[in-house]
Amino acid sequence: MRPRSVTEALRLPPARFLRSWWPWRSLVYLLTGGVLGLAVGAVLLGLLVLGVLLSVLVVGLAAFLAAALSGIVVARIERRRVRIVDDVRLTDPHRPPARPGLRGWLFARMGEPATWRELGYTMLMTSALCWLDGMIVAVWAWGVSALVCGPLYIRDSPLSLTLAGSVFGLVLGVVLLYPMSAWAAARAAITQAVLGPRMETDARLTEVARSRARLVDAFEVERRRIERDLHDGAQQRLLALSMQLGLARLELPGSSPAAEPVARAYELAKEALAELRELIRGVHPKILADRGLHAALREVADRAPLPVDVEAALPDRLPAAVEACAYFVVVEALANVAKHSGATRARVVASTAAGRLTVQVRDDGRGGADPARGSGLSGLADRVAAAGGTVALASPAGGPTVVHVELPCGS
Template sequence: MVRKHGSGDSGAVNRLRWCARGVLVAVLSQVGSVALFTATVIALAALIVGVGVFLLPVVMVAVRGLATFHRRTAGEWTGDPIDIPYRHTAAAAPHDGARSFGQCRQLLSDPATWRDVLWMLLDAPVGLVLGLLPASLVAYGLNGMLVTPFLWESMGPHWGFGAIWPITDQTDAYLAIPQGVLLVALGLLCARPLLRLHTRFNRLLLAPTRSARLALRVERLTETRSETVQSQAAELRRIERDLHDGAQARLVSLGMSLGLADTLVEQDPVMVRKLLADAMESSSQALTELRDLVRGIHPPVLAERGLDGAVRALAMGLAMPVEVSIELPSRPQPPVESAAYFVIAETLANVTKHSGANRASLRLWHADGALRAQVGDNGRGGADPEGGSGLRGLQRRLAAFDGTLDISSPPGGPTLVTMELPCE
């Protein structure tokens, strides 16, 4: 969760932290932006001789990594992250010339690539000045407060290597103390505004433009539509398979048993009673399977109790203690409610099956036009959407509603799964 800085940033320690962040920005502007801009120019020039086809994708990975780092730190430092504007680019093996050529063409046709190049060019001076100025003022002021008077006291007018301060007599030497205090205060006060100004500069070039946002939105909708169609097709196949292998087979068996009983009703009453008993058992099992199937489509508890009651019932059914916190002003729309319920249910099932945890937590609330849920556990961690744990399927289910599923699960735990669904 992004921490928004407020009044707690007024202390000297926090202001020094902003100065240190400025130094980081200045260093990255020289070590990162200058070096990568040079490498980008070389890679573009190398396209003429063909080597750049293999070199440019590698360089752009580093460029986009640096730009994304600045976008992320903008969110961490100011509470206002910068969105990623890049179009999807297919990866290519280093030895695959055809795919590398296609990847280069995609990179060069992406406007965000050229905005990154312009950003690196301008960030070299802008990042250096805005990042280093606060720390320079603080260092210059500390020199006047702590160094200049004592060097004058010990070396006097022979202080030839002396000073960054214009010292002509002892009075000037001691006047450097209040001047240094003012400069330190100025450096501490301007650190945060200057870094915010640098963030605005980054946003100007690193944030997606209106056309880029629309293009990314279209690409996202195309992906989610395809995933939704595949997910619904798989769900229909599952329902058909469950009906064919379960309730339908039992109903066929029931019909055969009743038909046989009809033919034996006068010849073998004992066998008829046995067949009727089997028929009653088959009908009971078929009814149970149909109820399970309906519960998998839309659980009755969800229709009866709403999302609040249904989720609490899920938590009570687990074999471990679950801390539940639910704050919902009203029931969400039925499709959103159903999607949220199934995602929470599957996540809690994963906690039971795979996490090795002995305690879990569940929080469900509504804020900023979205339904949010967090499921956490104290298990072994290591949950990966690509690892076949079903998390990728949950992401596809939420993507149909323009929702997201974020997973934080470092090895050793804990695991925190955060769901967000647009919901008025």
């Protein structure tokens, strides 16, 4: 396998390492590091001297400010330069300023810890690292050239001594490529440790993602518990009440004063039972838990106020959280179609491929859907994002509107 960094290249057999470009890339990395460090040091020294001399004027304060922010430029160069010895892309930690203009940019940068971390790295580079880079390159170049070419300048030098010195110089130059490359690897590691992504930030983001997944799972478990309690408790009692009122209505003669109130109570109980069943279906549909996403989507299509075609090429069952998310996405999308699109027909297509569930809802309405107008699309996107999926919306003026959702459905 091709090494992606000089650190990996150093583990190769000597013949492969010496035939590769990594030793020479290390040489270029250290050489440019020394030159860059000396140049930055000279610029910083000039800015500090200018700031001291003109400290009573605004120009002096600007020089001090430029010196403080110089680390931003140096860090940007270093993040690119580190790719000479390591195929890694270090991201820029700076965020876009909240306010436009130079003042907003200055306030944003001066308040970021990354700015001061980059300044510290700049001071370390100009005071120590660049000198070490230059010293190692100079020792390697001087030692090799002195041993290879030195005997040629010694008068009356025997030919055997000349050849021996030249050969020894070449061998020493090859051997010294190892410590030089090792220092280049260490130098790149220092750069990545200081200027790379913060490990604590990555860990915090990972924990946030995991906690969000746990909240989604806990929420889904709670939805199922509520659905069971409503189905097995309140719905059964309301059904029993409706049956008792029906029997009472049959027993009462039509001329009885209680006949009309009992009949009205019976109708109200039936309406409450129908509303409760609709509520249970909205909390967590029983057909989804019992028969899976395919059957649940067909039931949603049957209950929709407009014709809906369903095409679903799905396995028998998917993970419960994925099925629930996809189901409610379709329910919300079809509700938006009925309320806002003016469509006469809709289509739902669901399929799985490469460990992902793809759901697409299309209508022939007027288009122009905008999540910012509170049409429910933003909530739909939040639900999908919590499940680790993505949402794409296409809704040009005049239609059609297409909602494309992808959800990871691996085990």
